[in-house]
Amino acid sequence: MAKISDRRAGPALLLLLTAVVVAAACLSLFFGSVLLSPGDLLHNEILWQIRLPRVILAALLGLLLSVSGVILQGTLRNPLADPYVLGISAGGAIGAALAIATGLQTISVPALAFLTSLLAVYVVYKLSQVAGKTSPETLILAGVALSAFCAAVLSLIIIISGNLQAIYFWLLGSLSSASWLNVITVIPYALAGSGIAYFFSKELNALLLGEEMAQTLGVDVERTRLLLIGTASLMTAAAVSVAGLVGFVGLIVPHFIRLLIGPNHRLLIPAAALSGMLLLIVTDALARTLLAPTEIPIGIIMALLGAPFFLYLLRRRRVAGK
Amino acid sequence: MSALKIENLVCGYRPGKPVVNGVTFTVDDGQFVGIVGPNGSGKTTLLRAVVGLLPIENGAITIGSHRLEQLERRELARRIAFVPQLMEPVDGFSVEELVRLGRTPYFDRFSFEQPDDYDAVDWAIEELKIEGLARRQTTELSGGEFQRVAIARALAQEPRVMLLDEPTSHLDIRYQVSLCKLLRKLRSHRSIVATFHDLNLASRFCSRLVLLKNGALIAEGPPDQVVTPENIWKAYRLKVSVRKNPTTQRARYVLLP
Structure with missing residues (x-):
């Protein structure tokens, strides 16, 4: 496939993507269990208090998950790394579920989710180290094992708290409880996280040559890795805290964009952020309308799309390795 | 000296x-x-x-x-620049993009390539006589061609x-x-x-x-x-x-x- 690597093609692509994202966001405002018409624009409660924060939150969720996918794949040098596969999401879910079950305030949900997701990423990273080296296979296996463990702990929390429906529906991944407060809570994570990722794109690019070559190019690999994995965990935690478990976004979007424009992170990060926004805006619009007035949790739609794509990637890698 | x-x-x-x-x-x-x-x-x-x-x-x-x-x-x-015995090509990178990685130690945190950097990359590519390969994908090159690209990357570091x-x-x-x-x-x-x-x-x-x-x-x-x-x-x-x-x-x- 032709790669867009020209110095001028990058900004043009980003502008185009931005336009598409804005258009999709505007359009999706009108779809839902109640169809709105352009005439409702000015004085409609549903539009301003429910739809608009929800569309913005969907966009932010897409950005958080795809950028943290790019970061994790780049720093771990593993195309299969993503916050969901590595168990960071599941870890974050425990914190968020604990916060909900114990009736803590909304602000403390991301904070607790952050702590447990950091703990999860630390455990996975340590478990996957064999003789000081992290192999892609053990990393994935450690992530899967940890996810299973976290699922058990989650069930325990649900049973003990007796709040089955609220937590379970939330775990499926949904934006149905989106509010302006959620938007305000998540925005700092999205801005800071993608900013950090963007300004570390030279390190991520150098890592494409391998750890040692990156070191000979002046990159402090250990410090970069720590900072960036921390950033990705923070972003994942923020996403999990407002939308529950929405998987595979961090896997599908970066890979698709990488196939399209190549692995240069300076373009890859903004392009993946915008495409993630677009994907989630569209998916959430589908979630609201496909079975209206019933809502399909967005996590279910993403898993239906994402799991086959993940298998495709695994097979492609196997073939390429031969 | x-x-x-x-x-x-x-x-x-x-x-x-x-x-x-x-x-x-x-x-x-x-x-x-x-x-x-x-x-x-x-x-x-x-x-x-x-x-x-x-x-x-x-x-x-x-x-x-x-x-x-x-x-x-x-x-x-x-x-100091280092060319390892076996360097892997980068899937999706053109020769020019790979050589440009050699400029990494010159970038500041909040800035990217300056005109100097492009000059150094062009110079390294000329010195290694790989101008004809500059737009090719690194994964398509022969061993001998890629070795020159790897050296051009080190040279772009101006060590x-x-x-x-x-x-x-x-x-x-x-x-x-x-x-x-x-x-x-x-x-x-x-x-x-x-x-x-x-x-x-x-x-x-x-x-x-x-x-x-x-x-x-x-x-x-x-x-x-x-x-x-x-x-x-x-x-x-x-x-x-x-x-x-x-x-x-x-x-x-x-x-x-």
Whole structure:
């Protein structure tokens, strides 16, 4: 496939993507269990208090998950790394579920989710180290094992708290409880996280040559890795805290964009952020309308799309390795 | 003035088990130094220590007027560039994009490529005569072509010393010779230190040779002082005679029956 690597093609692509994202966001405002018409624009409660924060939150969720996918794949040098596969999401879910079950305030949900997701990423990273080296296979296996463990702990929390429906529906991944407060809570994570990722794109690019070559190019690999994995965990935690478990976004979007424009992170990060926004805006619009007035949790739609794509990637890698 | 000074260097992968044990030599500006020796003699380990990938247990490495350990990673990367024996191409990167990675140590946190950086990349690509490949994908190149791209990337770093680990080992003889000619030409800008398996090739093109065995220095100096039957016996346990190439006057060994 032709790669867009020209110095001028990058900004043009980003502008185009931005336009598409804005258009999709505007359009999706009108779809839902109640169809709105352009005439409702000015004085409609549903539009301003429910739809608009929800569309913005969907966009932010897409950005958080795809950028943290790019970061994790780049720093771990593993195309299969993503916050969901590595168990960071599941870890974050425990914190968020604990916060909900114990009736803590909304602000403390991301904070607790952050702590447990950091703990999860630390455990996975340590478990996957064999003789000081992290192999892609053990990393994935450690992530899967940890996810299973976290699922058990989650069930325990649900049973003990007796709040089955609220937590379970939330775990499926949904934006149905989106509010302006959620938007305000998540925005700092999205801005800071993608900013950090963007300004570390030279390190991520150098890592494409391998750890040692990156070191000979002046990159402090250990410090970069720590900072960036921390950033990705923070972003994942923020996403999990407002939308529950929405998987595979961090896997599908970066890979698709990488196939399209190549692995240069300076373009890859903004392009993946915008495409993630677009994907989630569209998916959430589908979630609201496909079975209206019933809502399909967005996590279910993403898993239906994402799991086959993940298998495709695994097979492609196997073939390429031969 | 010496670009690189190695004094009594001791280093290895595990404490107490040195792979390089007490090696001393200097590389002056504009020299092309070849490091030779049998397998496991510490050639690669020596290069890895100089580029900062391996801690120094004892002795000193001095680059220009700075001790290695005084230099920050980024400052070191502006002075020393490393071309490993096997570098992987980057899926999805063009040759130009890969060479541009060599400018990494010059970027500030909040800025990206400046006009200087593009100039350095263009210059490195011209020096390696790979202008025709600049837009090609790195994954499509032959081994010989990619080796030049890897060297162009190191050259774009504008280092004072360029280290190459067995740059000729995967090339056919035609590419071996053209690569050595190129390196000999490049040394007018940068000092070059490269490890070699082919003693005759190294003797033909290098300005100095360093012969190692079991991490220790056997001989060091101009090729005709290093490539001698006595030294080759010491390093390789091979009986050879040494002749001079009638045209180049360079020493080369011939196996005795």
